[in-house]
Amino acid sequence: MSTRMSAAVKPVVLPSKWQHTANRFSYGVSESLAADVRAKGSGDNWLKWQFNWTKVSDTRAQGVIAWYPRLKDSPSAAWSRVKSQERSAWDYGFDFACYSMARKILGRRQVHEVMVDFWSNLLYIPMGEDRSFPWRYSYDAMIRLRALSSYRSLLRGTIVHPAMSGWLNNSSNTKSGINENLGRELLELYTVGRPSGYDEDDVKNSARLLTGFSVRVFEDFAASYSTKDHYRGRVRILGFTHANSSSDGRAAVNAYLDYLARHPSTARRIARRLCVRFVSDTPSSSLVSAVAKTYLKSDTDIRATLWTIARHPEFIAAQRKKVRTPVEDVVNSARVLGMGPTGSSNEESFAEKVIWMCNNMGQNPYTWPRPDGFPETSSTWTSPARVLRSWDMHYNLAGNWWGSKEVTLPAKEDQLPTMWPCTLGQLVDHQSRMLVGRTASLPLRAAVAAALNLPETHVVTSAAKVTDWGWVVIRGAVLNTPEGMLR
């Protein structure tokens, strides 16, 4: 890394437009991320660089899987361990949640990481769920490969994946006994949505076409395509029709999924959800139309679609308008404070504690109970209880008061100005630039001065004179500003 941002009394902050792009398309603008943006010359250039995610080196995040060797168990091996009560489905789920959080904190491929989360929340499967847990890591790996490709490819990969078959009961959907669960949610949640006007016959046909994807749930979780269970005969679903005369229905399913991915109602639905994640809770109809248009024109290309969002005036005008979810809050705090997990040996490890920090604020990763994923709207995450717990958590993190082990904790001296003396007000400004990417407001300076019972003009002569207590109070107060809660 080049010169530290902190190596000056006033670290240079990124231009607000660059900061905005990085805020929205990452889990937190750490020092190294800010350096990447600066090196690429603009927020847009950084975004384009990030789009080619396989070309971005990311060794720390790629090492995380080594901490969770059981995640690589074959489904039958995972199931035998659960049967013998060596581990539980929840243990597998918890490993997965920790793994996912650690990658968010450590990853340098931040745009990719954010999109993995976006699709994982749309095509949602919870952690440690009985009928899907042995396949959950494999499902994640597939989403990771396709997160910046096309929605058509993602849909083909996810809908017939054994994890999805288990979770939404397609594994027991056969021609002799139809189970509508996946057939319905495919239409409602993953593609066209209710406004497209499908009816109950469409739902039934959708379920019929999806028959044949077998998973031997609670036996050995082996997955296969079972031609004897596939329903044969013409299906009509919205404007799609297929003779479906072969006992192997997979070609017909692919045609159906392609039809759905390319449907204008799907374009609008995906575009809107992306806009709610990246722009605002209430994106304008013209923004959604513009994004949907690119989605259709590019044959559901994800990068092209994101690019339209990032270049849109409504995106540029929406700076610091989205409230971070609890998961985003914990990951952002860790990143900007310079805290990173280094292993995951036991419950004292930072990699595990971050889960309980999120839980404390009301969002335990991958535990949303329904197939529609956590809400993407900011308004969901502004309950008074959540806000109180975030305020408290920011101090806990800044001081590592939960006593996390296996965590990088940068030395105070490395995160403070190198030119002394400076005033308390200047110190607050310095940390505000480092942690939030903007200068400290007057009320923030006053807040820290009041908490420490010192005047803003109080002179600090060296890094050694900043007490541990004062250091936590400053950094916690910066994260607790309204701007600190927003991305």
Place this chain on the structure above:
Amino acid sequence: MSPIDECSCGGYEVSRRSLLKAAGLASMAGVATSMFGDVLTSTVYGSSNANVLVVLSLRGGADGLSMMVPHAEDAYYASRPTTAIAKNKLLYADSTFGLHPSFTALGPMWLLGQVAGIHAVGLPAPNRSHFEAMETLEDADPGSSARVGWINRMVSGLAESPDVFDAMQIGDTITPTSLAGPAPTIATLAFSDLAMPFSKDPVLAKRVGDSLHAQYAAAGGLIGAAGLNAIALAGRAAAISGSINDGPLAGVVYPRHSELGAALKSTAGLIRANVGVKAVAVDAGGWDHHVDLGYRVNDTVKDLARCLAAFFLDLGLDAGRVTVVTLSEFGRRLKENGSQGVDHGYGNAVFALGAGVKGGFYSRWPGLSSGRQVDGDLAVTTDYRSVLTEILRARFPALDTSKVFPGISYAPLGFMR
């Protein structure tokens, strides 16, 4: 709508206010108000021992046909060859209905006439989408595009300036649609740690709290309001957290490892603390039984019954002012599917328990013969809003229910005193 409710509102408030003053309850409000300004001036009106409605959402679409079984219907047994429940297994069966055998923990309340089962209830039109049905159910005002839930309209109708403690979601920090709207509401997992930073050091906590107040008041918007609400909540919660977390009362045992039990335990503590809560929403997940209906409904009903039985015991003397109603987004299909489960259907059973309830089975039963079904499912003969109106009218006579559920046709079934 009937005008009978409109005249009593003001007088009711006045009399209650003076009652509270006489009871010396104004003092706590005074403390809070001096710290946090106008936000909390309504405290004194909120602090009370008035009636409480607990709305228990059975998320996922509970199978009413398994909970309140129409055992006289051949179609029920014919449609569910592996999952129907035999008549001789049912509890308290009459000529039409009987309770699922796992409701045993509610036996004492049933025998005291404090539990009503109401069948063929639901939305006016079928909606087999979890998410839309839930949204419609909780908004309950199809004529308006504003996202304001019926519980929010209920507490708005009960006080000129609703208090932050009037309506709450317990067990989840995400506010459900039923609570969304202009009246302030709270959603929380529990009542521990609802405090400002450094609350153990009052001087520091005040300095930090004042600075946060200044910053969030200046910020405005969604985050500004969130910060101010958080500060208001902390001021109130500090005064009550002790009494809320006292429970459960001696001898009361909630099922172990039950999220519903934990939420109801907090709810009971909150109600016993007399902070003026009027409506509590509690979510109980796990009712989406597409597979293995038999043992799954057994487990969920057993947990529900044991939690509710413990809850009413835990309320102690306050049980006399608490009514519980269960709601679910839809019933299940009559015919079982290929996985010994049931897919999304329509008409459903609702249960009302506790204060004011006249126990027994109620229904304008449409029957299950093929001509009486709606797309293969149990029809709805009672709008769920009519069921809720019947409860609200009995328990909150000051409330103009036509403002909570605009434009419905009210058809009481007589299950409330």
